[in-house]
Amino acid sequence: MRNGLEKKWAKVVLAIIVVPFALFGIDSYLNSMGSNVTVASVNNFEITAQDFQRSMMVLQERLDAEGQDRSILESPEFRKSVIDSLVDSQLIKSAVDKYNFRISDDQLSTYIVGMPDFQENGKFSQDRYDQIVQYNGLTPKKLEQQIRGDMATQQIQGTLANLTYFPKKNIEEIAKIAYQKRHVKLYDMLLLDYEDKIKVSDDEIKEFYEANTDSFIRPDQVKIEFVVYSVANIVPNVNVTDEEVKEFYEFNKQNYEGDEERSASHILFMADASQSDEEVEKVRQKASDVLKDLKKDPKKFEEYAKDLSQDPESAKNGGSLGFFKRGVMVKEFEESAFTLNKGEISDLVRTDFGFHIIRLDDVKGDQVSYKDVKAQVKGELLYGKALEIYNTNAEDFSNIVYEQKESLDPVIKKYNLDVQQSPWMSKADAENFFNNPVFAEAVFDQTIIDSKFNTPAIEVSPNNLVSARVVDFRESEAQALDDVKDEIKTFLTKRNSQENLINDGNKLVEGLQDGSAKEPKWIDELTIDRSDKQGLSDVIAEEIFKMNSSNLPIYSGIYDPKGEFMVIKLDKVDSESILEEDVEFFNEEFMAAIEKEIEKSYVEDLRAESKVKINSKFLQFAQ
Template sequence: MFESIRNHKKYLMGFLMILIIPSFVLFGVQGFSDGDGRGKTVATVNGEDITQLDWDQAHQVESQRLRESMPTLDARFLDSDEARYATLERLVRERVLAAAAQKLNLYTSDQRLARDLQQNEAIASLRRPDGTLDTEAYRQLVGRQGMTPEMFEARVRADISVRQVSQGIVGSGFASPAIAQASLNAFFEQREVRVVQFAAADFAARVNPSDAEIETFYNDSPQLFQAPEQVDIEYLVLDTEALQETVSLNEADVRAYYDQNASRLSGNEERRASHILLTVAPGASDADKAAVRERAAALLAQVRQAPDTFAAVATANSQDPGSAANGGDLDFFARGAMVKPFEDTVFALNKGDISDLVETEFGFHIIRVTDIKAPEVKSFESMRAQIESDLKKQEAQKLFAENAEAFSNLVYEQGDSLAPTAERLKLSVQTAQGVTRQGQPGSGVLSNDRLLSEIFSAESVEKKRNVAAVEVRSGQLASARVLQYLPARTRPLAEVRDAVRTQLVAQRSAQLAQEEGAQKLAAWQAAPAAANLPAPLTVSRDKAQGLPGPVLNAALSADSTQLPVWKGVNLGSQGYAVIQVEKVMPREARDAQARQQEVQQYGQWWSAAEGQAYYETLKERFKVRIEVPTPPALSAAAR
């Protein structure tokens, strides 16, 4: 059936157009979008729904980002309820801040957008040797994210506006040194404690379960002994990095590249400049702006007549608080550090030149170039390795772009095997056994959520056809085909008997440790003199003395109004601990530098807390409602 569809797809498309176009005329776009499978509503912000599809797509993007930045990250973490819920919370936060930015009329100027894009390393790598942007490569870069350049730039502009919402609060927060020190002293208070731990492992020798008990535990807990569904697969990868190994270079091309780019490859030219700034208030009238220009022109005439007085004139007249006190000096900077009109002027002047008036979003500038630091041009031999690497990378990117469409089409059209695609593009078919939905951590391709989702789809498992090409990461496409499928199953007792016994012994050992610990606690509380306790430890939040987190928290949170005080801590599978808090002491003294650093850190915490409080206010203002229950682990952590 599917072969018939492929062979007659042109006629089928024409037939579908005949059916679809009248439907749009009669029912409109809304009639189709209402049933578009976006799924149930999982959250609402400002009256707008976030659907299951929105959530799934956002988590897919977030998972991919984390995999690329941390290749060894366990795939099971990304698939957990906690990780997915964290993605939903981030998605809600983005929508809340976007609504606030719109409400506050926060707008990102073209200059600010350009500066942000210039700082994007991925975009910067697309510049040609002459410094111009390779627009086609830029279009392909954003196209791999499913966007046009206009859509991408609109998203970046929106992101910048959104950041302004929280930065207005976080950037203005502060805490006085007195308050900071008082809070920190209380937080890092020391306590002298005695701790007795009842480790579960110490009770394991007392546990000797019978065969009947092992079988009962196995039957009562089958979920602990599940073998997940697995597949044996073959897969194919089109990779830019691998393509680099196939590229051979011509010596003449390498030399020509050096000749054309020697200055750029040797490093960025830096310039040192001083300026006099007269600011123009936002929304100033034409008359006010003209008056500022007139004052700036008078200062320009003054410094041109006596260039040596530039620093003194800047100190007396410049309205740039960051440089006026230094005679207007801005130190050395490279291209991309200043707004474009300012930068273009600086890099067009010679050393010692004074510019005409330069107008920017900040006001009117008078600029003097005081020094030029040009990097020493490196020799061809010293740059050969880097040039060859750059050229191979560029050629590999071209090859990837040329082959990507063929790869995608071939794995679809020749769906019964990956061999035709491998033969056509000179790739190697690889195999993997026992692949689960969680993938193989650290394996790159086989830890990609999107590819795994395609592999375990019903059609892939049942039909055993090539899955659609998936962009695993930038510059890497992959497809796979299921060779054998093994459904999830409960492993037989004979296969997991040792594991069952180990888990049963661990569970009962922990119970014995907890019972013993609770009994000792009661006895020692009744007769403290009979307690045989170890030497005391001095602990604090920054000096745990090797104590487990729950034990340390219990010791520091115990009511110290009547000392000594006893507490018992259930450590779950680790056992039990008994604590006696004997003494409360002030924190250790800090030198002046350490105290200053602590106050700065506290100020950052305080600003972050104010930012979070502001966000909670915005959530109420925009009527945020999350329909998905909080995962139990996160609920417990919040308590």
């Protein structure tokens, strides 16, 4: 069966003890595993890399369960939000202790007994409770401690929610505004049409230059030569044999199974190491008897699964485990499930969980052969070997560029590297060169500039080490007019075009409003609301909902930085066709938004009162 029985029950426990991520982030279940790397600290409490990695694993499980793309986990912004959530979680836990929020034994007992996940046939089941504790590697005391802590945390949530109040009689009017539909006609005037008509003279350029000389100071600049020691450069020099590729594939076969998925059902008869040989044999005999019956009458499978299976989650569904790929189930279960034909029932399968009777229900997706993935496997093996060489030599590379800092030649010769040259770069250019501010600081260090020594080796990105030396330097100075003439011309063209466009647009709006102008040929006619802007930009939609609708029609205009002036005619507003259920829904959303803001402000206050430090270096290289 599935690492899946464990995973399903783990999700049950997490569902119990995780405080909602929107406010409190990853819960206190993610304890430190002794890592020395500190991701963040809250007062004297350290949040470790182990906490961070466990948080990411929980989120990955959640995304996989919901069928979401896990690539979001690689975003630096997302990772920062995870760390912030861990910090917020610790701030809340500290507040629980500080303000003496406590859960009594009776409250805890009532809560646990009443939880559906610990019940069978509508009643609390001690066996089910013990199974969940066991399969999550916890003790009852530890689980109850976690639940107690998170119940106390949610007491704070409840207290904050009680601060939220808004008179219900006012909700309907606000809901009408929120769901209001506005009918508009649109006419756009394009900036490009105006730019074609603008002529900027040399005198205008010179006048602008002389009035803004401080804006045309070229900053300090350097030219550098540099070398890159990277995994990518090592790969072409690595060789692997077909035998190595085949061996690697067989060892990691579960990673190359394509998109084939199998749906199976099972009946579990639990038997584990805590039972005696006699007890295990009794379980095996019972399972064998059931298997004989099923071989005679396979249609009884769902009935037996519901009545006899000791996997309570799948038993509810006639034993169904749904679709799964290779690598999800434990090895013995997987080997059986992936050799069965559709509708076939297996012999008894023994795993650490006990004895299984498995039926294959369905197959979808394509199975991938070794031939199909050989090139991919070879590439991964080459990269792996190159990475191993890189890791072995990285320290030596760093030592050479430091100890023989007068030149890059020694490291170039030893590792057969190409020396590269940069154009003139400002410090801002240097930051963008490798998207790494540490590199920019190094090449603009005054000692490096004066001595022409190598910079220390800098890992500008994962598995890419760089060392550079400054070959030329020039101080900041005023740029000559001829050097910036084109830049000024472009700026003045755009600025003058924009001014003319906005002036003409406002004149048209005024003329339409007082009746002195003829209506243009409207390019579009739309009915929009705040949730459906019909493709309009936020700038234009916001202007439409700002327009005073007391005396229709009314005209307005707004310049969109995207390069157009939009003339708007508002001729109809519908605020009446709102259902009672819409009002109720809005009331819930409105109150939830207010509660969220109060909760957010509360956490911000806790941060302000605490000493919070984030390890920015860890965040940078967390990928």
